[in-house]
Amino acid sequence: MSDLEQISLELEASGYRVTPSRRAVIAAILARKTHFAADELAKRCRGAGRATVFRTIRLLSDLGVVCRVIMDDGSPRYLVSRSGHHHHLVCTGCGTVQDLDQCAVSGALRDIADASGYEIEGHWLELYGRCAACQAKAVVPA
Amino acid sequence: MSDLEQISLELEASGYRVTPSRRAVIAAILARKTHFAADELAKRCRGAGRATVFRTIRLLSDLGVVCRVIMDDGSPRYLVSRSGHHHHLVCTGCGTVQDLDQCAVSGALRDIADASGYEIEGHWLELYGRCAACQAKAVVPA
DNA sequence: GTCTCAGTTGAGACATAGTATCAACTTGCC
DNA sequence: GGCAAGTTGATACTATGTCTCAACTGAGAC
Ligand SMILES: [Zn+2]
Ligand SMILES: [Zn+2]
Ligand SMILES: [Zn+2]
Ligand SMILES: [Zn+2]
Numbered sequence: 076m077s078d079l080e081q082i083s084l085e086l087e088a089s090g091y092r093v094t095p096s097r098r099a100v101i102a103a104i105l106a107r108k109t110h111f112a113a114d115e116l117a118k119r120c121r122g123a124g125r126a127t128v129f130r131t132i133r134l135l136s137d138l139g140v141v142c143r144v145i146m147d148d149g150s151p152r153y154l155v156s157r158s159g160h161h162h163h164l165v166c167t168g169c170g171t172v173q174d175l176d177q178c179a180v181s182g183a184l185r186d187i188a189d190a191s192g193y194e195i196e197g198h199w200l201e202l203y204g205r206c207a208a209c210q211a212k213a214v215v216p217a
Numbered sequence: 218m219s220d221l222e223q224i225s226l227e228l229e230a231s232g233y234r235v236t237p238s239r240r241a242v243i244a245a246i247l248a249r250k251t252h253f254a255a256d257e258l259a260k261r262c263r264g265a266g267r268a269t270v271f272r273t274i275r276l277l278s279d280l281g282v283v284c285r286v287i288m289d290d291g292s293p294r295y296l297v298s299r300s301g302h303h304h305h306l307v308c309t310g311c312g313t314v315q316d317l318d319q320c321a322v323s324g325a326l327r328d329i330a331d332a333s334g335y336e337i338e339g340h341w342l343e344l345y346g347r348c349a350a351c352q353a354k355a356v357v358p359a
Numbered sequence: 360g361t362c363t364c365a366g367t368t369g370a371g372a373c374a375t376a377g378t379a380t381c382a383a384c385t386t387g388c389c
Numbered sequence: 390g391g392c393a394a395g396t397t398g399a400t401a402c403t404a405t406g407t408c409t410c411a412a413c414t415g416a417g418a419c
Contacts, residue, residue: 092386092395114376124398129377145341151376164335173333180342183321191315193306193346199287200322200342204335234366234415256405266369271406293405362419373408384397389390 078105078155082140089138096123100131110144110152110172144172145201164202168209175202220247220297224282231280238265242273252286252294252314286314287343306344310351317344 082101083093091097099122104111117128132153135141142156147167157174164173180198188195205213224243225235233239241264246253259270274295277283284298289309299316306315322340330337347355 094385094396096397112376126378126399127397130397133377164329164333164337166335167338173335175329175333177325177328179325179329180321180344183319183324184344186319187306187317187321187344188346191306191317191346192349193308193315193344194352195306195344195346196309197345198343199345201340202322202326202329202335202337203339203341204330204333204337207334210336236367236414238368254405268370268407269368272368275406360419363415363417365416366414368413369411371409374406376405377403379402380400382398384395386395387393389392 082135085138085140086134091134096127097131097134099123100128101135103128104132104135104141104153104155107155110154110170112150112152116153146170147203162200162202164204166206166209167203168205168212171206173206224277227280227282228276233276238269239273239276241265242270243277245270246274246277246283246295246297249297252296252312254292254294258295288312289345304342304344306346308348308351309345310347310354313348315348 079098079101083098086093086097099120100116103116103120103122107116113129113132114125116132117123117125120128123131132141136143136153139156139158141153142163144152144154144163144165146152146165152172154172160178162175162178164175165171166173178200179202180200184195184198187193221240221243225240228235228239241262242258245258245262245264249258255271255274256267258274259265259267262270265273274283278285278295281298281300283295284305286294286296286305286307288294288307289312294314296314302320304317304320306317307313308315320342321344322342326337326340329335
């Protein structure tokens with residue numbers, strides 16, 4: 076089963092129609108090799124208007140099919156995601172986004188809850204660094 | 218020494234002029250009891266135009282005098298900050314922002330660096346939950 | 360005091376990332 | 390076929406800034 080079909084089934088299972096517009100957006104997303112900006116996708120994606128592209132991205136984001144990453148400069152990008160709670164490690168050199176298996180804060184949440192009296196409901200974490208390739212590049216250029 | 222004077226000195230020490238406009242923005246910020254939106258401050262703050270309010274907020278943000286918090290709904294707010302690296306715990310009920318003493322991810326950074334091969338340069342973390350007061354309120358209303 | 364020039368300002372245009380409106384269109388279902 | 394709900398797209402609008410550029414200010418040079 077193709078990714079497109081898989082995602083279509085998830086949409087249907089959640090009570091949404093799988094329309095030509097949505098198929099076009101999903102296909103456009105799957106065609107991207109890396110993360111993408113919503114507006115950029117809207118421009119490339121014939122077969123769906125800008126509003127529908129944004130709506131579909133949000134829909135897929137809610138379903139956990141794509142996730143939103145805030146880049147180093149603060150701009151949002153989207154990418155097809157592994158499912159479940161996870162965070163990203165963004166390379167400040169080339170923009171590559173690496174999914175992280177573990178949640179870096181889960182261990183600290185209890186301590187924070189105890190110390191603050193808050194009931195922790197969620198969190199948002201982005202990590203920034205330089206990937207191995209960019210580290211290598213940074214050394215050579217001299 | 219007042220907070221205004223203190224911040225003015227920090228500006229001067231960093232090579233910036235302490236102008237009437239900047240004083241007005243700083244005073245407006247110090248008058249706020251909680252976090253604020255930049256545009257809201259610009260509207261309230263006579264004595265400085267919108268662009269200058271935004272510029273001054275960014276300046277103070279760079280100096281570490283104010284910090285930016287992303288609220289539960291994604292909107293940015295600013296608040297006078299404790300200095301140094303820290304994170305915030307935002308109440309999803311009343312919007313109260315709590316400074317956290319410890320960095321919840323510092324302990325995990327080495328493991329992530331080792332596992333990923335990235336050289337970690339920075340991170341962004343926001344925590345969301347319900348403060349003690351809002352937890353109490355949530356129980357009563359029945 | 361006056362000159363000078365970098366720093367600063369404000370009005371307004373522009374940019375980005377969306378959301379809201381709403382009439383028209385599609386679809387599933389009876 | 391026809392209804393009701395879901396969906397769409399053009400467009401306007403909002404939020405949060407940044408950019409441009411001419412005018413202004415102010416601190417030090419003379
Ligand atoms: Zn890289
Ligand atoms: Zn996590
Ligand atoms: Zn609260
Ligand atoms: Zn931290």
